[in-house]
Amino acid sequence: MAPPLAAPNTFIQQHNLVEQVADYLTQAIIQQHFLPGERLSEVQLSKDLGVSRAPVREAARLLESRGLLISKPRRGFFVRALNAVELEDVFDLRLCLERHAIQRLSERYSSEAERALRQQVEVLCEAAASNDGTRRIEEDLQFHRLMLHYAGNDRLLRAFDNLTHELRLCITLITKTHEAPDTIATSHFKLLDALASGQADTCREAIDYHIGVARDFVVKGVSDTGDHRHEDVLSR
8 A cells, every 4th residue: 555645745854854954063063163073962962953863863874974974883973074184085086076177168168157157256255255154165166066067067066066065174174274265265266267268288287276275275284283183083
């Protein structure tokens, strides 16, 4: 016998609740309300959010799959801290994706793509001047997502979307270690200049420099602050 019609609706509501809890935890982690290595209390979170422990647990599992939390047997979920090696891996994959994307984009760069990307850089500069760190991160990611979108490869874009969860942590570290955070926004104009040149080599050099500078700031910052001390707690 087929299940009653109410069952799917109940599932959808539960699923949406899990996503809401996951969004809350994501923002809390990015804003460092929960610090790297910190254990999350399902009991306390369920009380704070006014929900049962089930959606909190499911949201934690979702964030574990996205690389923001890790679980330890019989100990619960902990905020993940990316060590220098893991950061290098994230930026290495990002560079592979964006290097290919910008080369594809240079071959099909349209006035529509240029207009959308330039407008997004303006938005990013406005966000950089504000005190809203979360918005800066999202606008930064949106620029690069637009670049991959106009590159015209949906699978490449999906791969980038899968990486963005960890990239949020990386960009948070950039804004904390960069000597002049506002230059993070204006540096995107150099990518536009490279695309306008129509030269694939120029574009590749521009993205290599853009991502390479970010990587170097983050890796050096993590090494200098001794975040490797969390590795024994957070290793998988």
